[in-house]
Amino acid sequence: MKKVLNDEVKDIKVSNRLTDSPCCMVADQNDPTAQMQDLMRQMGQSGLPDAKPIFEINPDHKIIKKLSTMNKNKQFDDSVMLLFDQALLVSNIKIDNPGEFISRINKVLEKTL
Numbered sequence: 001m002k003k004v005l006n007d008e009v010k011d012i013k014v015s016n017r018l019t020d021s022p023c024c025m026v027a028d029q030n031d032p033t034a035q036m037q038d039l040m041r042q043m044g045q046s047g048l049p050d051a052k053p054i055f056e057i058n059p060d061h062k063i064i065k066k067l068s069t070m071n072k073n074k075q076f077d078d079s080v081m082l083l084f085d086q087a088l089l090v091s092n093i094k095i096d097n098p099g100e101f102i103s104r105i106n107k108v109l110e111k112t113l
Contacts, residue, residue: 001057001067004080010052018058023083025053025091035092055087078104 002012010028018024027033031051057064063083070076085101088094095101 001055001080003072004077005055005084008052008084009055012055012057014059015056018056018061020061021058021090022061022063023055023057023087025087025093026056027051028054038094053091053093055084057083078107082108 005012010031015024028051037051059065063079067076067079067083070079082101082104085095085104
């Protein structure tokens with residue numbers, strides 16, 4: 001997962017607080033939240049460094065357990081990116097490339113239907 005999300009997140013950590021969700025995004029305690037960064041940009045603040053979120057995973061969730069047994073191939077990469085985009089959406093953070101997100105969802109739907 002770290003290899004797939006290398007440029008997108010500050011770190012990937014195992015969560016001890018998630019119960020129903022496979023993953024979530026959290027801000028480092030010393031970084032502004034994504035919403036605060038957006039607000040500062042809207043107010044005209046320029047030159048702000050991008051504070052990357054921390055991706056927390058729930059090791060007891062069925063999806064994470066299945067990912068841990070998968071071969072590290074394109075399907076694995078797509079699955080990790082889907083979880084990443086899902087966590088962004090749940091955190092009310094804009095997805096950088098919605099077209100790629102939809103493409104990945106469509107691939108999953110094609111395989112499962």
